[in-house]
Amino acid sequence: MTNSERRDREMAYIADGAVAEEMMRCRRILQKLNFMDRSDLAGIAKVTAELLGSSEGAFINPPFYCDYGNHIKVGKNFFANYNCTIIDVAEVRIGDNCLMAPNVAIYTAGHPVYPSTRNSAYEYGKAVTIGDNVWLGGNTVVCPGVHIGSNSVIGAGSVVTRDIPDWCIAAGNPCRVLRKITEADRKSLFHDEEIDAEAWADIERRGFAE
Secondary structure, three states, X not given: OOHHHHHHOOOOEEOOHHHHHHHHHHHHHHHHHHOOOOOOHHHHHHHHHHHHOOOEOOEEOOOEEEOOOOOEEEOEOOEEOOOEEEEOOOOEEEOOOOEEOOOOEEEOEEOOOOHHHHOOOEEEEOOEXXXXXXXXXXXXXXXXXXXXXXXXXXXXXXXXXXXXXXOEEEEOOOOEEEEEOXXXXXXXXXXXXXXXXXXXXXXXXXXXXX
């Protein structure tokens, strides 16, 4: 079995020459993305599609960092803000309408704990899955193997080490569920502030109030 095959089966593997060549393809695309004119929105969207492969409406605010790119599977309307890092040794699957605030980091890679074993150069990856309509706050870290359920919000500065259910607000280090998101949150904006009448009328007119 090749090291690429071992990696893709989430087994221990070594990043040998063949694995490194896969990463070089990604680095060449990132070189384009991270040094583009920041006002060339169409160009950035085009390179984002080249990096991620199949996607609909995905946009990344550079700089952005990842190892492979094609291990990242995003749904419709994916948005990653500045300085997002996705270490995609294993697959990172992200649903529709997901938002990544600045400095979000998603890690799938890991190394053996015991020092001499770690020095052997073997490593591994464990997939991360994020559902639909998820918002990750600034400086959130998502650790290997984590699943974040649909419609959940992760508070800024969180370190997500365990699965988070659907429809939750969760935060902290380690990240834990604070409460469920309910119908009472439909018009919430910031703390106790609600969306104003003019904006809410626009939301209703555009079909987002269901």
